[in-house]
Amino acid sequence: MLNYKRYKRVPVLNYPKREWPNKEIQKAPIWCSVDLRDGNQALIEPMVVEEKIEMFQLLLKLGFKEIEIGFPAASQIEYDFLRELVDRNMIPDDVVVQVLVQCREHLIARTFEAIQGIKQVIVHIYNSTSTLQRDVVFNKNREEIKEIAIEGTRLVKKYAKDFPGKIILEYSPESFTGTEVDFALDICTAVQNEWQPTPDNKLIINLPATVEMTTPNAYADQIEWMSRNFKDRDSIILSVHPHNDRGTGIAATELALLAGADRVEGTLFGNGERTGNVDILTVAYNMFSQGIDPELELDHINEIVEIYERCCKIPVHIRHPYAGKLVFTAFSGSHQDAINKGVRALKERKSKIWEVPYLPIDPSDVGREYEPIVRINSQSGKGGVAFVMDSYYGYKLPKAMHKEFAAVIQKISEEQGEVAPEQIMDVFANEYLHINEPFEFVKVKVEDVGDTDTHADLIFKYKGEIISVEAVGNGPIDSVKRAIRKKTGIDTKVLDYTEHAMGEGSHAKAAAYIQILDRKTGNATFGVGVSSNITRASIRAVFSALNRLAKKEQ
Numbered sequence: 001m002l003n004y005k006r007y008k009r010v011p012v013l014n015y016p017k018r019e020w021p022n023k024e025i026q027k028a029p030i031w032c033s034v035d036l037r038d039g040n041q042a043l044i045e046p047m048v049v050e051e052k053i054e055m056f057q058l059l060l061k062l063g064f065k066e067i068e069i070g071f072p073a074a075s076q077i078e079y080d081f082l083r084e085l086v087d088r089n090m091i092p093d094d095v096v097v098q099v100l101v102q103c104r105e106h107l108i109a110r111t112f113e114a115i116q117g118i119k120q121v122i123v124h125i126y127n128s129t130s131t132l133q134r135d136v137v138f139n140k141n142r143e144e145i146k147e148i149a150i151e152g153t154r155l156v157k158k159y160a161k162d163f164p165g166k167i168i169l170e171y172s173p174e175s176f177t178g179t180e181v182d183f184a185l186d187i188c189t190a191v192q193n194e195w196q197p198t199p200d201n202k203l204i205i206n207l208p209a210t211v212e213m214t215t216p217n218a219y220a221d222q223i224e225w226m227s228r229n230f231k232d233r234d235s236i237i238l239s240v241h242p243h244n245d246r247g248t249g250i251a252a253t254e255l256a257l258l259a260g261a262d263r264v265e266g267t268l269f270g271n272g273e274r275t276g277n278v279d280i281l282t283v284a285y286n287m288f289s290q291g292i293d294p295e296l297e298l299d300h301i302n303e304i305v306e307i308y309e310r311c312c313k314i315p316v317h318i319r320h321p322y323a324g325k326l327v328f329t330a331f332s333g334s335h336q337d338a339i340n341k342g343v344r345a346l347k348e349r350k351s352k353i354w355e356v357p358y359l360p361i362d363p364s365d366v367g368r369e370y371e372p373i374v375r376i377n378s379q380s381g382k383g384g385v386a387f388v389m390d391s392y393y394g395y396k397l398p399k400a401m402h403k404e405f406a407a408v409i410q411k412i413s414e415e416q417g418e419v420a421p422e423q424i425m426d427v428f429a430n431e432y433l434h435i436n437e438p439f440e441f442v443k444v445k446v447e448d449v450g451d452t453d454t455h456a457d458l459i460f461k462y463k464g465e466i467i468s469v470e471a472v473g474n475g476p477i478d479s480v481k482r483a484i485r486k487k488t489g490i491d492t493k494v495l496d497y498t499e500h501a502m503g504e505g506s507h508a509k510a511a512a513y514i515q516i517l518d519r520k521t522g523n524a525t526f527g528v529g530v531s532s533n534i535t536r537a538s539i540r541a542v543f544s545a546l547n548r549l550a551k552k553e554q
């Protein structure tokens with residue numbers, strides 16, 4: 001049995017004045033990517049300089065305006081990467097790079113050495129403030145811990161004085177989620193007093209869920225409490241830096257935005273320490289799916305996956321929101337049926353608003369237009385098979401025919417597993433289009449006779465013998481049916497008939513679907529005909545159905 005008694009419940013803030021539950025996300029926050037720092041520091045094999053450059057270029061392409069590019073005082077590779085960006089003039093003027101450093105003078109001095117030549121930089125200092133870390137890591141009381149933050153701020157101020165570019169300070173009370181809010185506020189206010197930010201020269205206060213310790217609502221309470229208690233709130237950019245230890249990093253971020261956060265630090269696909277940082281892409285796509293501009297260029301998800309996987313050497317899970325290979329695919333029958341109907345309704349209504357059951361967004365909006373929405377296996381139903389026939393091959397099978405054809409495919413899927421669209425089409429062709437025994441259509445000439453009748457002059461093969469026959473009916477199909485009955489005695493009734501065009505212009509064809517009942521046996525089946533001429537398509541469909549009836553009787 002799990003020894004749950006070894007764990008104590010994390011105390012949560014008693015904050016009945018909370019307002020965030022009544023709010024909605026209205027706009028994108030300031031996004032800051034920490035892929036090259038927090039993401040990188042958690043990799044089994046940290047990125048080499050060339051990989052970091054590729055990742056940096058991807059982040060620029062995605063539209064990040066704030067990018068934490070590393071901890072340049074930590075290692076030569078971090079330092080060299082930063083210098084490479086500067087020396088190769090790769091930092092656009094509208095992008096602010098960010099560097100992380102502890103509140104220690106030799107590290108801050110080295111950091112300022114590294115950032116020489118950059119026009120504007122966020123220098124991000126941090127120190128742990130949680131009750132646990134104060135006790136077991138630093139063995140310091142609140143005042144001593146506060147002194148580390150004040151000293152760090154003083155040092156940045158000192159080095160910033162001689163720095164030719166603009167320095168923006170970011171301070172993180174690291175392990176904020178394990179810190180009493182009154183102490184977190186006290187230490188942030190001390191940094192604020194030392195730095196003296198203004199509304200035109202703001203201080204970034206970053207409140208990390210260094211370890212996610214509670215349900216997201218408890219984090220939101222902490223963020224709202226801080227936001228409402230800061231002095232000179234308009235001189236502060238309130239940033240959050242959620243991790244995902246409980247698997248709720250995205251929810252925590254969204255609630256933190258309701259609670260007043262202005263800025264979000266996170267990574268692509270949530271790479272980062274332990275269970276990762278918050279997945280910035282999912283938070284952004286969630287906004288997009290609610291009709292909010294995410295203010296990132298996210299229309300090519302496959303390219304993002306490809307570069308991320310190459311640089312980080314971590315695969316994106318097949319079920320990862322928006323990006324996973326299977327997230328826009330349905331195997332199960334009822335989902336496929338609803339998607340099929342939803343897509344059809346969308347087209348028919350020419351609606352500008354995307355609303356399709358089971359598909360929160362249109363995959364083509366994120367560059368996934370060539371991927372299958374519907375894949376067929378033994379869990380699939382008739383709607384799914386009909387969807388494949390329509391979306392891949394343009395055959396709009398009539399509703400009454402779905403069951404008949406799906407039963408053929410289901411039999412195959414039960415034996416072999418997944419059935420690819422190409423195989424579905426081959427089976428369709430063999431079942432309906434290339435079936436020429438015992439009947440084979442050769443030629444027909446139909447003419448209207450008077451106002452209501454049609455005369456058919458038909459040539460066909462029956463059991464290998466060429467037959468030429470004429471008959472009159474109330475339309476081309478009826479006259480052909482009568483002609484066939486004259487020679488073979490087979491008496492049929494049409495139960496259902498539909499037709500549609502396939503393709504456009506001079507290559508356009510017609511597809512006809514007919515359901516025929518054999519009056520003698522009581523059997524009924526569909527037949528399908530395709531031709532550039534609609535009458536010929538419908539006659540072919542009659543022959544297809546007759547052959548299928550004959551097959552049934554064998």
Ligand SMILES: CC(=O)SCCNC(=O)CCNC(=O)[C@H](O)C(C)(C)COP(=O)(O)OP(=O)(O)OC[C@H]1O[C@@H](n2cnc3c(N)ncnc32)[C@H](O)[C@@H]1OP(=O)(O)O
Pocket residue numbers: 038041071073074075101102103104107126127128137138148174210273
């Ligand atoms: C939550 C986060 O992700 S924070 C970022 C974490 N990222 C990294 O640590 C990656 C890069 N870090 C490193 O390469 C190294 O830790 C360095 C280069 C920064 C420092 O290296 P070292 O000084 O050799 O070792 P280390 O980090 O263990 O230093 C611990 C000392 O720094 C002190 N310290 C730790 N954090 C801070 C801080 N934020 N500010 C001031 N002092 C600090 C500790 O109290 C400890 O002091 P002690 O030696 O008196 O006990």
Ligand SMILES: CC(C)C(=O)C(=O)O
Pocket residue numbers: 038100126172174175206208209210211241243
């Ligand atoms: C440095 C801080 C912001 C950090 O990475 C964390 O708390 O996770």
